[in-house]
Amino acid sequence: MAIETPYSKIHALIIDDMAVQQTTLRGQLAMLGISRVDQAVTAEDAIRHLRSGKHGLVLCDFNLNHKTDGQQLFEHLRENELLPADCLFFMVTAENAYNSVASASEHKPDAYLLKPITASDVEERLKAAMERRKAFLAVNMALTKKDLPAALAACETLLAAKDRWFIQALQQKGQLLLQLGRPEDAKAVYQSALSQRPQLIWAQLGLARALKAAGLFEEAKQVATEIVQSQDGERNVAAYDVLAEALEAQGDTQAAQWILRDAAMIVPSAKRQRLLADSAFRNGDLPVVLDALNKVAKATKGSMAALPQDTLALAQALVDAGRPAESLALLDQPRSKLSANTAQHESVALAIRAQALVRSGDLDGALQAVARARENLRGAKADFATVALAKAELVTGHEESGLRLLGAAVSSDHENPRVKQLVRNALRDTGHEEKMDHLVESAAAGLQSRLSEAKTLFRNSQIDDALKAIEGALKEYPDNTSVLLQAAQMNCLSLRLKKQLNAAVVDRVRLYLARLDKLMPTSDRVAHMQRYFRETLAALAEPATA
Amino acid sequence: MAARAAALVVHDLKNELGALEAGLRQLAMHPEAAKAAAAHAQCRDLRQRLMSFLTIYGHDGELRAICEDESPAEVLQALHDRGLERAGRIALSLRPMTDLPAIWFFDRRLVLMALEAALHNALRFACSAVWLGARVDDFRRLVFVIEDDGPGLGSADAEAAASTGLGTDLCRAVGMAHGMPSGESAVSLNNRPEGGARFELRLPI
Numbered sequence: 001m002a003i004e005t006p007y008s009k010i011h012a013l014i015i016d017d018m019a020v021q022q023t024t025l026r027g028q029l030a031m032l033g034i035s036r037v038d039q040a041v042t043a044e045d046a047i048r049h050l051r052s053g054k055h056g057l058v059l060c061d062f063n064l065n066h067k068t069d070g071q072q073l074f075e076h077l078r079e080n081e082l083l084p085a086d087c088l089f090f091m092v093t094a095e096n097a098y099n100s101v102a103s104a105s106e107h108k109p110d111a112y113l114l115k116p117i118t119a120s121d122v123e124e125r126l127k128a129a130m131e132r133r134k135a136f137l138a139v140n141m142a143l144t145k146k147d148l149p150a151a152l153a154a155c156e157t158l159l160a161a162k163d164r165w166f167i168q169a170l171q172q173k174g175q176l177l178l179q180l181g182r183p184e185d186a187k188a189v190y191q192s193a194l195s196q197r198p199q200l201i202w203a204q205l206g207l208a209r210a211l212k213a214a215g216l217f218e219e220a221k222q223v224a225t226e227i228v229q230s231q232d233g234e235r236n237v238a239a240y241d242v243l244a245e246a247l248e249a250q251g252d253t254q255a256a257q258w259i260l261r262d263a264a265m266i267v268p269s270a271k272r273q274r275l276l277a278d279s280a281f282r283n284g285d286l287p288v289v290l291d292a293l294n295k296v297a298k299a300t301k302g303s304m305a306a307l308p309q310d311t312l313a314l315a316q317a318l319v320d321a322g323r324p325a326e327s328l329a330l331l332d333q334p335r336s337k338l339s340a341n342t343a344q345h346e347s348v349a350l351a352i353r354a355q356a357l358v359r360s361g362d363l364d365g366a367l368q369a370v371a372r373a374r375e376n377l378r379g380a381k382a383d384f385a386t387v388a389l390a391k392a393e394l395v396t397g398h399e400e401s402g403l404r405l406l407g408a409a410v411s412s413d414h415e416n417p418r419v420k421q422l423v424r425n426a427l428r429d430t431g432h433e434e435k436m437d438h439l440v441e442s443a444a445a446g447l448q449s450r451l452s453e454a455k456t457l458f459r460n461s462q463i464d465d466a467l468k469a470i471e472g473a474l475k476e477y478p479d480n481t482s483v484l485l486q487a488a489q490m491n492c493l494s495l496r497l498k499k500q501l502n503a504a505v506v507d508r509v510r511l512y513l514a515r516l517d518k519l520m521p522t523s524d525r526v527a528h529m530q531r532y533f534r535e536t537l538a539a540l541a542e543p544a545t546a
Numbered sequence: 547m548a549a550r551a552a553a554l555v556v557h558d559l560k561n562e563l564g565a566l567e568a569g570l571r572q573l574a575m576h577p578e579a580a581k582a583a584a585a586h587a588q589c590r591d592l593r594q595r596l597m598s599f600l601t602i603y604g605h606d607g608e609l610r611a612i613c614e615d616e617s618p619a620e621v622l623q624a625l626h627d628r629g630l631e632r633a634g635r636i637a638l639s640l641r642p643m644t645d646l647p648a649i650w651f652f653d654r655r656l657v658l659m660a661l662e663a664a665l666h667n668a669l670r671f672a673c674s675a676v677w678l679g680a681r682v683d684d685f686r687r688l689v690f691v692i693e694d695d696g697p698g699l700g701s702a703d704a705e706a707a708a709s710t711g712l713g714t715d716l717c718r719a720v721g722m723a724h725g726m727p728s729g730e731s732a733v734s735l736n737n738r739p740e741g742g743a744r745f746e747l748r749l750p751i
Binding site: 098114116118120124128164167232 | 615648
């Protein structure tokens with residue numbers, strides 16, 4: 001007979017590949033009155049169960065199998081929003097693995113349970129996690145609605161209580177301020193946490209991020225370096241990421257790659273190898289790209305962590321490295337049903353195939369492939385797909401089309417150094433390196449003329465015409481961060497000049513800022529614009545004073 | 547670790563395992579709920595001893611504490627709840643916790659493991675009562691306190707003399723892992739003026 005306890009209503013999921021451990025955990029849960037328990041043996045099984053959205057507790061073994069560990073599964077679930085908002089995630093680890101698991105992961109589960117687990121261990125952690133959830137209810141509700149200012153206000157209420165949740169509320173407040181584009185305020189929060197306990201890794205990391213977001217790259221590097229050199233932070237891969245991002249922002253892309261390589265050695269996950277491959281690809285360091293992508297392929301074969309993009313990136317790197325036969329063999333491999341292919345994916349594969357066929361001496365085959373690739377790859381963007389097609393065009397003799405595509409890629413975000421790096425590599429690989437400067441200049445010139453037209457109209461007080469002009473430029477370059485920033489600023493200025501909170505304009509600015517945040521996460525320029533927008537709203541919301 | 551210490555620990559565990567084996571054999575012939583519960587408690591104690599042993603010696607290099615913001619009151623409550631089943635006829639109670647800080651930074655798992663070992667000892671020697679408490683001392687250290695009304699230190703107790711001191715070693719290792727300076731003792735065990743023993747585990751801020 002089922003026992004009635006405060007936990008009886010919880011529907012649990014046990015993720016473990018060992019039958020004995022599953023039975024033991026099920027028994028422990030039954031002692032707590034939790035009788036509705038599903039079991040999953042693999043990560044894929046677990047995802048299938050979690051899609052039902054009915055689970056309130058997950059007990060996941062860290063050592064799932066040789067492909068995916070519990071931490072990777074947890075991060076995958078969080079990133080893809082597969083874990084219900086009110087679901088608790090407990091990681092089950094062995095005693096000897098706990099230190100390395102806990103210190104390397106920034107995204108922590110609700111609790112770690114060390115084997116052997118007893119019912120009272122689970123109950124204690126469950127009780128604590130539920131109390132925490134109750135305390136943070138208002139914050140989490142606001143976060144679910146993506147209402148960051150409301151979440152911040154709820155945090156302030158928690159902080160005012162100065163109780164058991166003070167430190168965690170401080171941590172949450174820092175994160176919210178960073179998300180709200182207020183790095184200076186976030187910095188102050190992290191500094192106040194560090195004044196209480198200097199060795200708090202999350203506060204040091206938050207401080208490094210705040211400094212980076214404020215454009216203080218040297219200081220950000222210093223704090224991040226201190227973290228990775230400390231005993232508690234030496235395995236903190238998030239600190240390595242901040243360090244790499246700050247180095248990249250300063251133009252030292254090679255050093256950024258080395259830092260990402262170090263992080264991939266600490267946590268050799270597919271995710272970290274992809275970050276390394278991406279950085280090395282932009283730097284044109286093909287041996288590192290191939291090594292990292294081969295590791296990704298090996299680690300994710302037949303698992304939920306495999307991405308169609310992995311195969312494409314590896315195939316492109318093999319062509320670039322002068323190994324077209326291997327690239328073609330890879331592209332010919334049957335796809336697993338896990339990596340569903342889109343038309344876009346197929347077209348990129350064809351563009352890479354065309355490049356490989358040219359290198360193998362099959363120009364006719366290449367021409368057919370590039371013609372088919374063109375069908376689905378319209379609307380050039382600053383992305384891998386556009387660059388792959390441009391390269392295919394260039395090597396099959398369609399110089400004009402190829403250069404036009406690369407020009408469009410640069411124009412779509414002409415100030416983004418990553419895009420420029422990709423385009424420069426594409427031109428070099430296809431023997432057109434000397435065209436880079438001209439390409440960037442002409443892309444920037446076309447754009448600048450559109451921007452100056454809008455600015456002139458604005459200066460002449462033709463505000464509505466200026467807004468029309470900037471909206472026109474945005475239609476042409478929807479992902480160009482300079483145009484987006486300019487559009488956000490002009491719309492804010494128009495609100496201020498007209499002294500009226502026009503809902504349509506406010507919504508438009510929000511849309512631009514959201515797009516900017518996606519394109520340039522934690523950029524100081526975006527942060528400044530977000531602040532300017534908030535100040536604009538605040539100024540217009542206040543009643544006029546005499 | 548020294549071979550002699552390892553041998554002592556194995557000897558200690560072997561004897562208790564023998565007693566548990568005998569108890570289980572008897573249970574198999576004559577099932578009885580109270581005896582089954584006692585066998586379970588004995589098994590759990592043995593497991594905890596093995597975990598203590600692994601915590602002190604079963605890793606490369608020194609023991610590391612992963613400190614988080616924790617509530618001392620909640621940890622004492624958890625210790626109390628865990629100890630109730632084992633306490634039997636001994637009255638296990640919490641001292642008033644009104645002056646405790648809401649938050650302290652420590653490794654909850656390690657600290658609870660150390661305190662459980664100390665509580666195990668206190669329950670073994672107590673006559674009728676064990677008290678759990680905590681305070682912040684003049685040196686800004688959090689002090690967990692476990693007191694009993696047993697015979698106190700220095701009594702001619704054969705059981706105490708046979709103990710391997712694993713619990714004390716564990717507590718010391720946990721204190722050191724939390725950064726207690728080597729010159730200062732993280733652990734003390736003294737007689738109480740009113741009789742019985744007082745165990746203290748100190749953790750720096």
